[in-house]
Amino acid sequence: MNLTVAEENYIKAIYKLQEGDQAVTTNALAYELDTKPASVTDMAKKLKEKKLIDYEKYQGITLTPEGRKTALQVVRRHRLWECFLVDKLSFSWEEVHELAEELEHVRSEKLINRLSDFLGNPVIDPHGDPIPDAHGRMAKPRPQTPLDQANAKRLVVTAVSDQSTALLAFLNAKGIKLGTQLEIVAHYEFDNSIEIKMKHLSSLTISEQVAKNIMVRPL
Amino acid sequence: MNLTVAEENYIKAIYKLQEGDQAVTTNALAYELDTKPASVTDMAKKLKEKKLIDYEKYQGITLTPEGRKTALQVVRRHRLWECFLVDKLSFSWEEVHELAEELEHVRSEKLINRLSDFLGNPVIDPHGDPIPDAHGRMAKPRPQTPLDQANAKRLVVTAVSDQSTALLAFLNAKGIKLGTQLEIVAHYEFDNSIEIKMKHLSSLTISEQVAKNIMVRPL
DNA sequence: TTAATTATTTAGCTTTGTCTAAATTTTAAT
DNA sequence: ATTAAAATTTAGACAAAGCTAAATAATTAA
Structure with a gap:
């Protein structure tokens, strides 16, 4: 097709x-x-x-099943290019989405399979999203919830929506990345804000808006 | 623009x-x-x-000067991607042209400069063509002539037209690549063929058609 | 259940890049 | 210097992918 x-x-x-x-x-x-x-x-x-x-x-x-197969191929290409850009060309995670949007449309199975090998066949991309293999199979993501809905106190960041460059840059500035451990100090309903604390750092307050784009799992 | x-x-x-x-x-x-x-x-x-x-x-x-600048940017992208595909993903030289035709249209100066660094800032691509630098400057190619017009007997292959996959596959099969040393044994005008000999190998005959796509310089 | 609102589709137009067929200009040959 | 041939341009059409405005269907609210 x-x-x-x-x-x-x-x-x-x-x-x-x-x-x-x-x-x-x-x-x-x-x-x-x-x-x-x-x-x-x-x-x-x-x-x-x-x-x-x-x-x-x-x-x-x-x-359709055929459409899903196509989607997984595109997702695979996107996420592998993101890995390449971060791991090999030292881009930071907030820069890679737009470039991968373009690279993903170069359609060559051989290219993408060799790229995957070259990268050591990674199973998650720099935002924590799983990478479909050549057959469209994907590690099912570990249970994770948006930070604004988490109930446990101690958490690990497992993924971040890669849609907004601004958001990713913001998180970068705050030192939040994949694997970052944090605790929820308080959740203020009255102004939709969440106070969190990262190891060795003073606590900071973020909006629910931001929090719902940060995926976490209990530590 | x-x-x-x-x-x-x-x-x-x-x-x-x-x-x-x-x-x-x-x-x-x-x-x-x-x-x-x-x-x-x-x-x-x-x-x-x-x-x-x-x-x-x-x-x-x-x-125009502006147009030339644009052309050099595209050529730079094309040739750097060819290097990447050959050096890092182990493609052979006849496979990379078409892929590079697509990759070259991803327009990001940052991407291409980082790719260049990653590859060690190569100055020629896998076909022997010079790669423009970030400012459009290019190592001026050493004097080279098409094999069918060479007059010296002992020659080195310096470049090959990357336009025809079939040609490159043919050369591959014959063991001819960049840096290959060869001698012209005879040039037969009557059937437009050229007899060449490579070290340690028996001589072989190729058509002028093929020869004019092989660039050489005197050894 | 009817009316109002929201969601979706249709109709018709635009731009990009292509095509064919016909017209025009340039070049080459006598 | 004409004329024939070749190269180039114009005119008009088409497909892809988008848009706006208007029409229609579905949903929600009164």
């Missing part, structure tokens, strides 16, 4: 938004891809034609 | 075809890019608008 860059981006976004077997809505997809609902409808027809999605008008979108 | 992939490919092709200050013809460019002369005319108008080429109708195309 020969897909355009736009088609691959749609498939990837649908994969990302799909939870369980709930259909992805036109609006949600438009928002995710920073485009208009009308454009999504157009593309939905094309992707249905190519049997990558199931789509009936007004009923939302779900990936 | 924000260029599309198509625009970059045109600029690169014009750079490749331009010899001295001779204008590149519409037809030659169409042939090089595997497209139609009418399409070239259309694109020429756009590139002129962007001040990357000088173009007057029926008069052919030349790069």
